[in-house]
Amino acid sequence: MWPDTRLCRMLDISHPVIQAPMAGTTTPALAATVSEAGGLGSHGCATLGPGTLRDDIKQLARRTARPVNLNFFCHDERAIDPAHHRRLLDALAPHYAAAGIAPPTGMPEPPFPAFGPAQLEVLLAQPPAVASFHFGLPEAAALAALKAAGCRILASATTVAEARWLADRGADAIIAQGWESGGHRGVFLDVAQDARIGLFALLPQIVDAVEQPVIAAGGIADGRGIAAAFALGAAGVQIGTAFITADEAGPKPLHAEAVRHGADASTRISRAVSGRPARAHRTAWLDDMTQVEPAPFPLMYHYVAPLLAADPETYRFALYGQAAALAPGGTAAERLARLVSDAERVFSGQSHAPG
Amino acid sequence: MWPDTRLCRMLDISHPVIQAPMAGTTTPALAATVSEAGGLGSHGCATLGPGTLRDDIKQLARRTARPVNLNFFCHDERAIDPAHHRRLLDALAPHYAAAGIAPPTGMPEPPFPAFGPAQLEVLLAQPPAVASFHFGLPEAAALAALKAAGCRILASATTVAEARWLADRGADAIIAQGWESGGHRGVFLDVAQDARIGLFALLPQIVDAVEQPVIAAGGIADGRGIAAAFALGAAGVQIGTAFITADEAGPKPLHAEAVRHGADASTRISRAVSGRPARAHRTAWLDDMTQVEPAPFPLMYHYVAPLLAADPETYRFALYGQAAALAPGGTAAERLARLVSDAERVFSGQSHAPG
Numbered sequence: 001m002w003p004d005t006r007l008c009r010m011l012d013i014s015h016p017v018i019q020a021p022m023a024g025t026t027t028p029a030l031a032a033t034v035s036e037a038g039g040l041g042s043h044g045c046a047t048l049g050p051g052t053l054r055d056d057i058k059q060l061a062r063r064t065a066r067p068v069n070l071n072f073f074c075h076d077e078r079a080i081d082p083a084h085h086r087r088l089l090d091a092l093a094p095h096y097a098a099a100g101i102a103p104p105t106g107m108p109e110p111p112f113p114a115f116g117p118a119q120l121e122v123l124l125a126q127p128p129a130v131a132s133f134h135f136g137l138p139e140a141a142a143l144a145a146l147k148a149a150g151c152r153i154l155a156s157a158t159t160v161a162e163a164r165w166l167a168d169r170g171a172d173a174i175i176a177q178g179w180e181s182g183g184h185r186g187v188f189l190d191v192a193q194d195a196r197i198g199l200f201a202l203l204p205q206i207v208d209a210v211e212q213p214v215i216a217a218g219g220i221a222d223g224r225g226i227a228a229a230f231a232l233g234a235a236g237v238q239i240g241t242a243f244i245t246a247d248e249a250g251p252k253p254l255h256a257e258a259v260r261h262g263a264d265a266s267t268r269i270s271r272a273v274s275g276r277p278a279r280a281h282r283t284a285w286l287d288d289m290t291q292v293e294p295a296p297f298p299l300m301y302h303y304v305a306p307l308l309a310a311d312p313e314t315y316r317f318a319l320y321g322q323a324a325a326l327a328p329g330g331t332a333a334e335r336l337a338r339l340v341s342d343a344e345r346v347f348s349g350q351s352h353a354p355g
Numbered sequence: 356m357w358p359d360t361r362l363c364r365m366l367d368i369s370h371p372v373i374q375a376p377m378a379g380t381t382t383p384a385l386a387a388t389v390s391e392a393g394g395l396g397s398h399g400c401a402t403l404g405p406g407t408l409r410d411d412i413k414q415l416a417r418r419t420a421r422p423v424n425l426n427f428f429c430h431d432e433r434a435i436d437p438a439h440h441r442r443l444l445d446a447l448a449p450h451y452a453a454a455g456i457a458p459p460t461g462m463p464e465p466p467f468p469a470f471g472p473a474q475l476e477v478l479l480a481q482p483p484a485v486a487s488f489h490f491g492l493p494e495a496a497a498l499a500a501l502k503a504a505g506c507r508i509l510a511s512a513t514t515v516a517e518a519r520w521l522a523d524r525g526a527d528a529i530i531a532q533g534w535e536s537g538g539h540r541g542v543f544l545d546v547a548q549d550a551r552i553g554l555f556a557l558l559p560q561i562v563d564a565v566e567q568p569v570i571a572a573g574g575i576a577d578g579r580g581i582a583a584a585f586a587l588g589a590a591g592v593q594i595g596t597a598f599i600t601a602d603e604a605g606p607k608p609l610h611a612e613a614v615r616h617g618a619d620a621s622t623r624i625s626r627a628v629s630g631r632p633a634r635a636h637r638t639a640w641l642d643d644m645t646q647v648e649p650a651p652f653p654l655m656y657h658y659v660a661p662l663l664a665a666d667p668e669t670y671r672f673a674l675y676g677q678a679a680a681l682a683p684g685g686t687a688a689e690r691l692a693r694l695v696s697d698a699e700r701v702f703s704g705q706s707h708a709p710g
Contacts, residue, residue, distance in 0.1 A: 200573065202677070232579045265514045
């Protein structure tokens with residue numbers, strides 16, 4: 001049924017549908033279920049320490065022999081200068097008071113590192129079929145080692161320039177991440193000048209710019225979106241929001257609730273919680289925080305994590321995309337089957353309005 | 356070839372491709388050419404006085420007997436308070452000095468009115484086949500008069516809520532305007548809280564919400580985009596940027612140059628020139644102006660028009676969308692023919708990569 005099977009052949013999957021890695025929400029059970037059902041399951045590993053990463057890889061191996069994708073972050077690690085630190089504590093002081101908590105103490109330490117030697121060692125001991133990266137790519141030697149170990153490499157681009165950068169450095173396929181996408185924007189070449197390109201415009205321009213297969217991400221949560229992505233030249237799709245409330249995923253309760261009621265206009269891009277732009281459930285607090293310059297990613301969590309813990313509703317950081325309302329229900333396997341069968345109906349013209 | 360012909364039948368056109376009305380850029384020659392070629396040509400009439408409007412309608416009638424669309428603005432007309440006026444003159448003082456001009460004098464007068472009795476009278480004397488509206492709809496009596504005169508009514512929505520609002524008030528078809536779109540965003544229910552929804556997410560959610568045919572707009576400039584829009588449930592497309600540099604259009608030279616070199620990341624949304632959010636060629640000046648609260652639309656032109664006249668490059672306001680790079684070349688008729696034939700190739704599967 002698929003008009004383009006390059007990705008299926010490259011990744012050894014039946015359906016070119018990738019369940020997106022969503023750090024903190026995906027589980028080995030979710031990823032394995034999607035892979036067993038013929039898609040590519042992904043596990044968001046960016047925030048896991050080496051021990052948990054090793055355990056999750058073992059769990060995945062017990063659950064499926066099919067290809068699975070492990071995802072990591074390649075952000076620049078930056079410190080915060082003391083003056084900015086003090087300004088942030090001042091700006092957030094009314095919020096700490098309102099939540100009835102003390103401000104965090106000490107200068108921030110990153111809650112997790114960028115992809116580096118520790119994670120590489122774990123991966124090389126038991127290489128996943130696919131590794132994907134957000135915010136750029138690992139350093140050249142690490143990338144070469146992963147490729148030599150047989151990993152296929154995917155990476156996210158939010159502009160044509162980023163797609164070319166990734167292709168030039170050895171990515172096997174490019175994820176074109178549209179503005180619609182939930183979660184962190186992968187923008188990495190010029191974060192301050194995010195071009196905010198919608199998938200309709202971004203996808204075909206990346207397809208025209210690189211030789212590699214292109215995977216469409218952002219705003220796709222049903223079969224119509226999958227078919228549209230292929231019309232625009234995609235060789236596959238990456239879908240996150242449509243899997244958040246699947247039985248096998250592990251969203252926090254307020255996150256699942258937000259996604260279940262998610263509508264076209266219920267999200268916004270914000271840097272308030274992590275320091276990098278991410279699409280999340282719109283709240284009054286996120287709107288207010290546009291006035292505050294956040295700490296470099298991921299140091300901003302240091303300032304906000306205590307608020308999230310003390311008042312999970314007011315300071316909610318529920319990541320999802322603009323097409324939540326389109327998502328199917330049920331288990332992850334049921335959702336994948338529904339996405340595939342609905343796409344097939346659109347491909348064969350059955351779902352169009354009567355001509 | 357079209358999988359959905361509702362719009363063709365409703366508007367009596369061969370191809371459900373609408374050349375977008377772009378006030379200041381469209382000409383009677385452009386609109387008539389597109390309509391003669393089987394699409395729906397549009398003329399942006401929002402800024403025309405009644406005399407010019409009457410003349411242009413006559414010109415259109417001489418050039419084609421096919422349906423043509425005339426477009427108008429239905430913005431709320433608001434005054435600026437004197438304190439805001441003074442703040443604007445202060446904020447722009449360095450720019451007036453740099454451009455070597457005196458600041459504008461007096462309180463601003465709107466350079467053009469919202470759609471009202473004067474335009475209605477002209478239209479009822481020679482009703483167009485189609486009238487379209489941006490920023491909402493005319494008052495109920497005016498709309499009823501246009502419909503009684505045989506006009507089909509189109510209107511733009513940037514959210515599901517706006518689509519429902521337009522459908523409930525009698526729009527015959529809804530234009531789903533994605534974030535990618537060049538020119539003014541049609542947002543009208545809550546301009547301050549623009550939800551910025553990409554077409555991939557917006558289009559199917561509007562299709563699901565209203566009974567009327569839905570026209571996809573924003574980020575579409577080639578046959579792939581047209582086919583993708585139909586996969587998402589559209590009954591037609593509206594395409595602007597791909598016609599700006601057609602021989603029959605009338606862009607200013609710097610506008611045409613910007614579109615010719617337009618890339619995925621070369622635009623931004625700005626309120627700096629008109630007062631309402633519009634997608635335009637990104638310039639250093641537009642970036643700076645995010646710090647300034649603009650006057651209500653369209654009074655902001657009062658403050659900026661002298662700068663545009665004195666230094667057209669620095670203060671350039673070149674409206675186009677995120678898919679300029681995909682546009683075909685040639686005359687308007689050649690462009691329409693190319694859009695249609697490329698879409699047909701995608702519909703029939705010929706343009707997909709080898710499976």
